[in-house]
Amino acid sequence: MKFATFNDSRIGIVIDSAIVDVTEANLGINAVTAQGLLNGIMENFDSLRTKLDEIALSGSRVPVSSVKLGPPVPRPGKIVAMAVNYMENGALKEKPPIHAFLKSRNAIIGPGDTIILPKSEANVFHHEAELGVVIGKEGTNIAVESAFDHVFGYMNFIDVSARGLSGGNFFWNKSWDTFAPIGPYIVTKNEIADPQALPIKLTVNGVLRQELSTSDMAHNVAACIAWISSITTLDPGDIIATGTNHQGLGAIQDDDVIEMEISGLGSLKVNVRDDLKRQWPTEIDSTFADRMAGRA
Amino acid sequence: MKLAFYDDFRLGVVQGNKIVDVSEVVANKSSLKPNDLINHIIENFQLYEDPIKSSAANGDPISITQVKFQSPLPKPGKIVCMAINYLEGGPDSKMPPINGFLKSPNSVAGDDDTVNLPSAKASIFEHEAELGVVIGKTASNVGRSTAYEYVFGYLNVVDISARDLGNPPYDSYFPIKSWSNFAPMGPYLVTKDEISDPQNINVKLWVNNKLNQTFSTSSMAHKIPECIEWISSITTLDPGDVIATGTNHLDLGPLQDSDNVEMEVEGLGRIHFKVIDHLKREWPRETRADKAAREAAGS
Known part of the structure; x- marks a missing residue:
């Protein structure tokens, strides 16, 4: 099942190219916001599932193209992002130590939205x-073996990053408003047979930049959750952002269109705006790639 | 004003060594989780300030030693x-x-x-x-x-x-x-x-x-x-x-x-x-x- 938000604060189930509104369905959830309703659906998904399936089948469908999709998790409690969590296509000899940072929840944007580059003097934005x-x-001290019991589903996540800000810690590099595009929807875990064997692709203006597989992840999803x-x-x-393979990162700049797709999770398309119209090479940052792979 | 949550996240106002229950002011917000409730009060404080004050003035203060304070911001947005x-x-x-x-x-x-x-x-x-x-x-x-x-x-x-x-x-x-x-x-x-x-x-x-x-x-x-x-x-x-x-x-x-x-x-x-x-x-x-x-x- 695929869950999306649309037209500001509606929650819907996406079926092929249509969406069924479940906001007013009598699900027994006492919520005042879209995020509250979504959290209620997720917490009670096992018991609500049959009902949601019925609504998806019988409810009136409108074309997805006729609505404005929002970020599928409009207001996460927190975003934990894994740092250096890929083997860089196997280039690293040893697993990097497990590590993470928090990214501001206010950075969230949805499909069709625009990443706004801050005027701050970053070297580059990736x-x-x-x-x-x-x-x-909910879970504390979750065991690796039961980690997937706590997962509701998966979605595309672009961790937009400023590089080289002085002091340059994660907060400053990662938490800018609009720096966390997600979507277009959440795909429930039952639809993804193996989350550790998913091809990921990202293009900028139609040109391939990143092509990786979650099989290259250093600490897998279950280990991250634990x-x-x-x-x-x-x-x-x-939300847990599980990290990226840094081979294939490149600059994003004014007027760019970024498209990201994980197999089975749909395509997430966002725009870039930079009022300063700064320019960087429109290619993969190979110096950065070499550094992250230990080649330089 | 000193706003507090106490016991089972009851809303109170602290006055010196006493606390007054003012939860009647938010009685119609019982579906909100404690942090959503305090955020709602903070965001709309111009609507809540007077009702909370008058509720505090009319309530029965009890000693703060008789209550368990909860954090007033139990789960902030950030x-x-x-x-x-x-x-x-x-x-x-x-x-x-x-x-x-x-x-x-x-x-x-x-x-x-x-x-x-x-x-x-x-x-x-x-x-x-x-x-x-x-x-x-x-x-x-x-x-x-x-x-x-x-x-x-x-x-x-x-x-x-x-x-x-x-x-x-x-x-x-x-x-x-x-x-x-x-x-x-x-x-x-x-x-x-x-x-x-x-x-x-x-x-x-x-x-x-x-x-x-x-x-x-x-x-x-x-x-x-x-x-x-x-x-x-x-x-x-x-x-x-x-x-x-x-x-x-x-x-x-x-x-x-x-x-x-x-x-x-x-x-x-x-x-x-x-x-x-x-x-x-x-x-x-x-x-x-x-x-x-x-x-x-x-x-």
Whole structure:
């Protein structure tokens, strides 16, 4: 099942190229916001599933093209992003130590939205294509073996990153408003047979930049969930961005159109705006790639 | 006004050593979780201020010793902490570059709660006493001259930190700072009208009745309006978000099993918490300054 938000604060189920509104369905969830309703659906998904299936079949469908899709998780409790979590196409000899940072939840934008580059003096702004994991059930100290019990589903996640800001820590590099495009929808976990064997592609203006597979992940989804939840409780509606393979990163700049697709999770398309009209090479940043692969 | 949650997240107003139940004012909001409720009150305070005041005036105050305070902000939208934000070498210190990090909203603890030290191999766990600023309205690209318009109030924040966990040699704030209960906040939330000069108040922290930290917010490097200006230039601040304005690191000290910690920013009440460490690790009971003095004396 695929869940999306649309037309500001509606929640819908996407079926092929149509969407069925479930916002007013009598699901027994007491919520005042779209995120609240979504969290209720996720927490009670097992018991609501039959009903949601019926609504999806019998409810009136409107073409997705006739609505404005929003970010499928409009207001996550938190975004935990894994740092350096790929083997860089096997280039790294050893797994990097497991590591993460928090990204501001206010950075979220949805499909068709625009990444706005800040005027701040970054060296460059990069796209990072990542598998986003949406948490459906609260958990602390979750065991690797039961990690997927806490997963609701998956979505495309672009971890937009500023490089080279002085002081340059994660907050400053990662948390700018609009720096977390997600969507177009959340795909429930049952539709993804193996989250560790998913091809990911990202293009800029139609030209391929990133092409990676989640099989190259250093610490897999279950290991990430276990580690994060040993530190801080995960809640329904939290997002884990599982990291990227840095081979293929490149600059994003004014007027760029970025398209990202993980097999089975749909295509996420966003625009870029830079009022300063700064320019960078329109190609893969091979210096950065070499550094991350330990070749330089 | 001093707004509090107590017992089962009942809304109350603190008056001296008494608290008054004002939950009737939000009786029609029972579907909201505690943090959504306090954020709703903060965001719409002009609608709630008078009803809360009149409810408090008509209620029956009881002693605060009869209640259990919960954190007034049990799960904020975000907690932005300023890093290295005090002039620790006195007024002539070099201004540190402005910097910050995010702390997990799930790290909040309330008054009289217990902080369980994780078994992770930290070199030490330290207390950082900080003035917490609570945002009152949505703030994006706010200039320093209007920053206080976006402040709702203040509260005590202890930013507990696990050092040297063996993380990579770059930004490791997440594993250092975000453990459960590593952000005791409270005991209540004080509206800004009660604090005449937030840049000239004393911050104190005691461990087992020994005063460890004592400093004034006058030695803050980047003042509250600059912090709001800088943070809101990066990420939108929402009502109920917390900015922890940083600490003076000179007198940080260890936290260890069975410690009783108290912290008080002048005018914000006193928050207490207990430390439990199942591993019973021990560190010398000395502050960083004590340690430096001892090492300088060659002992």
